[in-house]
Amino acid sequence: MLKTVDSYIDAHRDRYLEELKAFLRIPSISTAPEHKEDIARAAAYTAESLKKAGMENVEIIATEGHPLVYADWLHAPGKPTVLCYGHYDVQPPDPLDEWVSGPFDPTERDGNLYARGAADDKGQFYTHVKAVETLLAVNGSLPLNVKFLIEGEEEVGGESITAYVPENRDKLHADVALVSDTAMYAEGYPSLCTGLRGLIYAEIEAIGPSRDLHSGLYGGAAPNAVYALIELLAKAKNEDGIIQIPGIYDDVEPPTPAEKRSWESLPFSEEEFLAKEVGSTALTGEPGHNVLERVWARPTFEVHGIAGGFTAAGAKTVIPARATAKVSLRLVPKQDAEKVRAAFKKFVKENTPKGVRTTVRITASSPAVSVNPDHPAIRTAAKAFGEVFDRETAYISSGGSVPIVGDFDRHLGIPTVMMGLGLPDDGLHSPNEKFSLNNYYTGIKTVARFFQEYGASAS
Amino acid sequence: MLKTVDSYIDAHRDRYLEELKAFLRIPSISTAPEHKEDIARAAAYTAESLKKAGMENVEIIATEGHPLVYADWLHAPGKPTVLCYGHYDVQPPDPLDEWVSGPFDPTERDGNLYARGAADDKGQFYTHVKAVETLLAVNGSLPLNVKFLIEGEEEVGGESITAYVPENRDKLHADVALVSDTAMYAEGYPSLCTGLRGLIYAEIEAIGPSRDLHSGLYGGAAPNAVYALIELLAKAKNEDGIIQIPGIYDDVEPPTPAEKRSWESLPFSEEEFLAKEVGSTALTGEPGHNVLERVWARPTFEVHGIAGGFTAAGAKTVIPARATAKVSLRLVPKQDAEKVRAAFKKFVKENTPKGVRTTVRITASSPAVSVNPDHPAIRTAAKAFGEVFDRETAYISSGGSVPIVGDFDRHLGIPTVMMGLGLPDDGLHSPNEKFSLNNYYTGIKTVARFFQEYGASAS
Numbered sequence: 018m019l020k021t022v023d024s025y026i027d028a029h030r031d032r033y034l035e036e037l038k039a040f041l042r043i044p045s046i047s048t049a050p051e052h053k054e055d056i057a058r059a060a061a062y063t064a065e066s067l068k069k070a071g072m073e074n075v076e077i078i079a080t081e082g083h084p085l086v087y088a089d090w091l092h093a094p095g096k097p098t099v100l101c102y103g104h105y106d107v108q109p110p111d112p113l114d115e116w117v118s119g120p121f122d123p124t125e126r127d128g129n130l131y132a133r134g135a136a137d138d139k140g141q142f143y144t145h146v147k148a149v150e151t152l153l154a155v156n157g158s159l160p161l162n163v164k165f166l167i168e169g170e171e172e173v174g175g176e177s178i179t180a181y182v183p184e185n186r187d188k189l190h191a192d193v194a195l196v197s198d199t200a201m202y203a204e205g206y207p208s209l210c211t212g213l214r215g216l217i218y219a220e221i222e223a224i225g226p227s228r229d230l231h232s233g234l235y236g237g238a239a240p241n242a243v244y245a246l247i248e249l250l251a252k253a254k255n256e257d258g259i260i261q262i263p264g265i266y267d268d269v270e271p272p273t274p275a276e277k278r279s280w281e282s283l284p285f286s287e288e289e290f291l292a293k294e295v296g297s298t299a300l301t302g303e304p305g306h307n308v309l310e311r312v313w314a315r316p317t318f319e320v321h322g323i324a325g326g327f328t329a330a331g332a333k334t335v336i337p338a339r340a341t342a343k344v345s346l347r348l349v350p351k352q353d354a355e356k357v358r359a360a361f362k363k364f365v366k367e368n369t370p371k372g373v374r375t376t377v378r379i380t381a382s383s384p385a386v387s388v389n390p391d392h393p394a395i396r397t398a399a400k401a402f403g404e405v406f407d408r409e410t411a412y413i414s415s416g417g418s419v420p421i422v423g424d425f426d427r428h429l430g431i432p433t434v435m436m437g438l439g440l441p442d443d444g445l446h447s448p449n450e451k452f453s454l455n456n457y458y459t460g461i462k463t464v465a466r467f468f469q470e471y472g473a474s475a476s
Numbered sequence: 477m478l479k480t481v482d483s484y485i486d487a488h489r490d491r492y493l494e495e496l497k498a499f500l501r502i503p504s505i506s507t508a509p510e511h512k513e514d515i516a517r518a519a520a521y522t523a524e525s526l527k528k529a530g531m532e533n534v535e536i537i538a539t540e541g542h543p544l545v546y547a548d549w550l551h552a553p554g555k556p557t558v559l560c561y562g563h564y565d566v567q568p569p570d571p572l573d574e575w576v577s578g579p580f581d582p583t584e585r586d587g588n589l590y591a592r593g594a595a596d597d598k599g600q601f602y603t604h605v606k607a608v609e610t611l612l613a614v615n616g617s618l619p620l621n622v623k624f625l626i627e628g629e630e631e632v633g634g635e636s637i638t639a640y641v642p643e644n645r646d647k648l649h650a651d652v653a654l655v656s657d658t659a660m661y662a663e664g665y666p667s668l669c670t671g672l673r674g675l676i677y678a679e680i681e682a683i684g685p686s687r688d689l690h691s692g693l694y695g696g697a698a699p700n701a702v703y704a705l706i707e708l709l710a711k712a713k714n715e716d717g718i719i720q721i722p723g724i725y726d727d728v729e730p731p732t733p734a735e736k737r738s739w740e741s742l743p744f745s746e747e748e749f750l751a752k753e754v755g756s757t758a759l760t761g762e763p764g765h766n767v768l769e770r771v772w773a774r775p776t777f778e779v780h781g782i783a784g785g786f787t788a789a790g791a792k793t794v795i796p797a798r799a800t801a802k803v804s805l806r807l808v809p810k811q812d813a814e815k816v817r818a819a820f821k822k823f824v825k826e827n828t829p830k831g832v833r834t835t836v837r838i839t840a841s842s843p844a845v846s847v848n849p850d851h852p853a854i855r856t857a858a859k860a861f862g863e864v865f866d867r868e869t870a871y872i873s874s875g876g877s878v879p880i881v882g883d884f885d886r887h888l889g890i891p892t893v894m895m896g897l898g899l900p901d902d903g904l905h906s907p908n909e910k911f912s913l914n915n916y917y918t919g920i921k922t923v924a925r926f927f928q929e930y931g932a933s934a935s
Contacts, residue, residue, distance in 0.1 A: 233876025296686025
């Protein structure tokens with residue numbers, strides 16, 4: 018039967034790919050107000066895909082932000098229920114001129130599909146949809162109960178789903194969640210993610226003089242909003258990359274010995290990571306922690322963008338009145354998001370240079386999450402994943418955030434199978450984002466097998 | 477005769493104002509390539525105004541950049557020659573939404589004329605043109621020889637005039653230059669500027685990873701170009717505003733006792749300067765130097781603009797690959813521009829954080845200038861200025877740069893009468909730039925009187 022399922026997937030590769038491409042053509046950029054209509058189209062496309070797959074009770078749920086899409090298939094009494102999550106929204110594509118093919122013109126090259134959202138997350142959660150479609154087509158029924166909850170605000174803080182989950186505990190009741198929104202450790206290395214960093218995202222604004230001033234006439238005596246922001250931000254980390262916000266490391270714990278062992282067993286080349294992924298002259302970060310620890314198990318402070326003063330071509334000698342920066346803190350397990358938020362705000366207040374006023378606006382906040390690798394669904398998923406990819410599944414962490422995993426844990430009391438089907442060089446949030454075509458097809462097979470084995474094991 | 481001249485000016489106020497307004501309507505922004513045609517129109521308007529005033533040999537001189545405008549009137553043998561300088565180019569008007577009336581729609585309000593370039597420098601050098609026009613209309617001749625050299629690149633480094641002056645020493649031969657491109661010390665306080673700071677303007681680019689990276693997946697190990705630039709720039713000054721670039725203060729000398737006395741005699745209120753001009757919560761700058769010293773006699777380091785990473789509305793969690801900043805160093809007399817440039821480049825190189833490459837592009841460089849207050853032309857100008865404004869003329873300095881004054885000194889061997897007719901709150905380089913209408917008319921009278929008295933005294 019596994020073979021029939023795999024054959025069906027192989028036989029329908031082209032259609033499965035074309036349907037994903039049509040999805041990727043919709044520029045559903047959640048942060049850009051001018052793409053509101055595209056967001057609606059992407060939600061409708063998601064609902065339509067679920068209906069065509071055979072899912073029932075398909076619903077587009079209006080929210081104060083972007084709509085949620087729900088669907089279920091509940092005809093396997095006595096069997097467990099899997100809640101599949103994904104997001105149909107994508108990051109902005111800029112800088113546009115660095116894309117080889119258009120971000121919303123999905124293009125195959127070298128075994129990959131290039132498009133914004135190919136891996137993050139349209140291509141990945143579409144494997145769940147296609148696994149359901151395949152199982153229903155081949156068997157006429159599913160081996161367990163399945164619910165889908167897909168959102169359109171993952172890239173902008175996910176406010177609507179964060180409100181929806183605790184208000185719909187019964188509707189969303191399940192034994193485990195399935196999320197494909199992370200990456201495999203490496204190509205051909207099936208891996209389940211059992212730890213995710215949290216995220217606090219903030220915007221800082223600095224206001225100095227009441228207007229831009231001539232730097233000749235006032236330079237030496239008037240505060241400069243850009244320089245004040247630079248001075249402030251420079252104090253957030255020392256030269257070794259150690260965060261200087263007081264109390265920030267109070268609750269940070271080292272990885273467990275089991276985690277350490279597991280991570281050390283993974284193939285990792287710092288030279289390759291530097292050359293192929295980062296592409297700079299050197300890596301940075303805290304001494305005494307290896308790279309995997311730094312990106313999986315250490316908090317970070319990053320400046321994502323800064324703007325202020327005259328930045329067009331040419332020269333203008335102003336003392337800028339105003340400057341803004343977007344920053345984030347990544348959190349690790351045991352760190353309390355509220356405590357970190359407060360510490361950060363206090364830090365900004367205390368380190369704002371004289372003559373300048375600063376304001377901080379927190380736009381997103383979610384704690385880190387860890388999942389118990391001994392849960393039956395996790396063990397079954399690991400087994401299925403390993404069988405399809407023909408290598409033992411590794412347990413890894415991710416430095417990124419999937420805030421919903423924390424919500425499922427807190428409000429539904431369920432763990433999440435984080436079955437990452439992306440690859441580390443997929444270029445999420447960068448130009449030329451891609452998704453491996455092999456991982457797409459093999460991902461569909463893996464999800465189908467997980468459903469079958471989890472349904473069979475837990476009868 | 478002075479009375480006749482003044483009466484003529486009074487009788488032609490409206491026309492003199494309308495002709496200035498027409499000039500100000502031309503958006504001759506020298507830094508913006510899309511305004512190239514407006515630059516040509518402003519040069520033509522300048523030439524036309526000189527012709528109508530009665531100047532001869534009017535010439536629009538093509539350069540590799542924006543054209544120069546030359547004119548002369550040389551029919552006073554045995555009398556001194558004054559070389560009048562000005563610039564018809566203006567700063568960009570942004571931020572546009574802060575202008576009460578359009579930057580290129582000159583508008584009278586409360587005795588001022590509001591427009592980009594009203595004070596810097598169209599309105600100011602137009603007083604020279606109108607003084608010549610008046611004297612020729614009233615007397616049929618000028619009391620001395622006059623040359624005009626007007627440029628269109630003052631706001632972008634003035635490369636063309638810098639090349640033109642040393643190549644045209646004979647043509648430009650004169651006894652003194654007249655430049656109205658600075659401000660009076662205060663409204664009603666006639667003042668001649670005898671010191672100007674120099675300027676080194678530079679663009680710094682920082683390159684980190686080869687592309688923008690996802691801060692979740694790489695944060696903690698990958699260099700951040702924006703943060704590296706922040707770290708670098710933050711090292712350029714300490715918390716007291718003292719520049720940390722090694723050697724920068726080596727040749728800096730304190731003001732002379734005469735300068736100190738003169739400056740201390742000027743009315744100055746730190747509270748008013750803070751509240752009315754700067755408009756921030758506190759002043760900044762080096763301890764141990766009063767405000768006038770800080771802006772007139774101390775070098776500065778300023779960041780004029782910074783850009784990098786994601787700065788649009790919303791949130792994007794990138795580690796930026798690239799960041800740029802525009803910075804300047806203001807120089808004071810005795811500082812060697814070449815030595816400072818080298819020290820700055822060395823500082824950037826030595827303080828670039830690891831994992832990041834930086835490049836520095838110097839886009840302008842001019843030393844500070846000081847003028848001998850005992851030169852006959854300076855003394856005569858001070859006398860005329862004081863008579864028209866009915867208060868003794870003070871000798872002041874300016875923190876700004878008028879690079880041409882250094883060129884006239886070096887290549888023509890002549891001092892410059894820096895007869896500032898602007899006011900300190902004119903908002904040069906800011907939104908709502910203005911020029912006092914009274915200073916416009918009284919300025920024309922002052923220039924006419926200077927020409928007459930200098931012509932008479934130096935026969």
